[in-house]
Amino acid sequence: MNRGDDGATIHTAEHEFPLPERRLFLAHFIIAFFALFLGAVAGLLQGISRTGLIVLPAAIGYYQLLTLHGIMLAYVFTTFTIVGFLLLGTAKTTGGTFTPPERRLAWGGYVLMLAGVALDAVAILTNEATVLYTFYPPMRAMPIFYIGVFLVLFGSWLPGGTIFAAYRRWKKAHPDAPSPLFAYMSVATYILWLIATLGVLFELAFMLIPWSLGWMKTINVGAARTFFWFFGHPVVYFWLLPAYIYWYVNIPRMIKGKIFSNLLPRLTFVLFILYSIPVGLHHQFGDPGIEPIWKFIQATLTFFVVIPTLLTAFAVIAMFEEAGRGQGATRPFEWIKKLPWKDARFLAPVVGMLFFIPGGAGGIINASYQLNQVVHNTLWLPGHFHLTLATTVILTYIAITFWAIPSLTGRTYTPQANRAANLVVVLWSTGMLFMSTAMHVLGVLGEPRRTAYTDYAGADVVESWVFWRALMGSGAVFLFLGIVVYLGVIVYLMMYAPQAERVVEFPIGDVRDKAPPPPPILERWGLWVAIVGALILIAYTWPIVELLTQTKNGAPPLRSW
Ligand code: HEM
Numbered sequence: 001m002n003r004g005d006d007g008a009t010i011h012t013a014e015h016e017f018p019l020p021e022r023r024l025f026l027a028h029f030i031i032a033f034f035a036l037f038l039g040a041v042a043g044l045l046q047g048i049s050r051t052g053l054i055v056l057p058a059a060i061g062y063y064q065l066l067t068l069h070g071i072m073l074a075y076v077f078t079t080f081t082i083v084g085f086l087l088l089g090t091a092k093t094t095g096g097t098f099t100p101p102e103r104r105l106a107w108g109g110y111v112l113m114l115a116g117v118a119l120d121a122v123a124i125l126t127n128e129a130t131v132l133y134t135f136y137p138p139m140r141a142m143p144i145f146y147i148g149v150f151l152v153l154f155g156s157w158l159p160g161g162t163i164f165a166a167y168r169r170w171k172k173a174h175p176d177a178p179s180p181l182f183a184y185m186s187v188a189t190y191i192l193w194l195i196a197t198l199g200v201l202f203e204l205a206f207m208l209i210p211w212s213l214g215w216m217k218t219i220n221v222g223a224a225r226t227f228f229w230f231f232g233h234p235v236v237y238f239w240l241l242p243a244y245i246y247w248y249v250n251i252p253r254m255i256k257g258k259i260f261s262n263l264l265p266r267l268t269f270v271l272f273i274l275y276s277i278p279v280g281l282h283h284q285f286g287d288p289g290i291e292p293i294w295k296f297i298q299a300t301l302t303f304f305v306v307i308p309t310l311l312t313a314f315a316v317i318a319m320f321e322e323a324g325r326g327q328g329a330t331r332p333f334e335w336i337k338k339l340p341w342k343d344a345r346f347l348a349p350v351v352g353m354l355f356f357i358p359g360g361a362g363g364i365i366n367a368s369y370q371l372n373q374v375v376h377n378t379l380w381l382p383g384h385f386h387l388t389l390a391t392t393v394i395l396t397y398i399a400i401t402f403w404a405i406p407s408l409t410g411r412t413y414t415p416q417a418n419r420a421a422n423l424v425v426v427l428w429s430t431g432m433l434f435m436s437t438a439m440h441v442l443g444v445l446g447e448p449r450r451t452a453y454t455d456y457a458g459a460d461v462v463e464s465w466v467f468w469r470a471l472m473g474s475g476a477v478f479l480f481l482g483i484v485v486y487l488g489v490i491v492y493l494m495m496y497a498p499q500a501e502r503v504v505e506f507p508i509g510d511v512r513d514k515a516p517p518p519p520p521i522l523e524r525w526g527l528w529v530a531i532v533g534a535l536i537l538i539a540y541t542w543p544i545v546e547l548l549t550q551t552k553n554g555a556p557p558l559r560s561w
């Protein structure tokens, strides 16, 4: 019987990370925790100030907070968590350690990223970069802001080199075997990320940085936004795919099950590489200067992402059912009872999966060319991505750290820690139910996103918002409490929990015996990159050529704060 906390998992304790690896991984998670805390404070203040519950002190601007929130959570927290997790799992599955050069490369990336975070923190806190996390021109921040973002994103390439090298090292040693699933999925995630970041790195290096340094007087706004969204859509898959890795590879082990298939997860990740990049224009339906046909083509391509999403839903549920049946469940749905619901490391991601259902449904509305007009730039949008990113993904990352930290510090994930962790799940789902529902409703009622508190000079429509605004604000309070309890558990697991008697295993599942081996074509990365390259050329060449050639006058910089 799966009891929860300890009982659910298999403790083989055969593998312990050497100290240099532990330091490397922990260093990433620690920065992520700081970023999460800063972002959460900003989130709380936003949530309760834009409802009119509190008035921000004059020294703090609403948009400054919002910039801090977006940068710290969407870029810093996510990237550091993802890099830490992918490095950890790749090291474990490619032999247990990295080689010293592999490790040095990852540290190099860490230093660049950290330098970038420091520059951005200074720029934002001094109120010289209140341009939000999308940094659309013609709003112009001080140069170190853009340089900081560049360093964070480019720095994140280096640990990708570590992952590729470890993967290649393993393949050389095992030429005929399919690669370990975790390493394969990390490589796929990184290929997606390298291609995606090309867009925004180009925008930063050749447009925003020279312009903010004063070397260029004006900027081509339409082209800059297009390079941004070339990156801004696939970035959501960079956030999501590590969560999928946890579902596909880590969960089976903790629930005494097996990975359902050795092919499906690989196919899913390859499809994500193909379908996530040539679709950024679905964020620019309202932008002038791009012909509707290209928006239509990219809107259509967007919907293909349903395929890998449904494949994942199928594979994950099948894996749950097999695990339950393997533990004696025979009656219909009896397998559900065999799952370790009391263990937050299982409960959190599964609650996350449930939130993904309305999240995905809302995403279909956003991506629909016509329906988008109803919700565009309203509170509906943050309502949507607080379900997907800030619930499905975050709850899964939370579970990941409840494994990672004990396995890196050698301390025990105690039943008390697990109880507090379950409280985090309760606080988060309650808070998000309130805040996200309210945001969706407010959006449909017409309240804009990215707007400080205003009563619109007493316009009638504001009356219909009053209740929902209060609900949004109270949701924000629950969410903030959730993060406080979460970080409390993390501090406990880092410093106070009892030393574990045996090594805490970081769970990596085995593929079930009956699963056929994956076809070698799925490891032919050159082929997949060539296909995605062709798709990008088809979807983007003409819009970009038009944006670059038809704009005669660029925009001078603007300070809106
Ligand atoms: C304490 C928990 C949180 C609260 C109370 C909160 C609250 C909010 C609110 C009220 C907004 C909308 C502001 C506006 O449009 O005027 C917002 C925006 C946003 N939130 Fe959160 N949030 C929380 C956690 C998170 C997390 C965990 C993430 C991601 C990992 C996240 C990512 C974002 C992003 C990317 C935006 C958009 C910023 C923009 O439009 O520039 N939030 N948040």
Ligand SMILES: [Cu+2]
Binding pocket: 232, 233, 234, 280, 282, 283
């Ligand atoms: Cu998108």
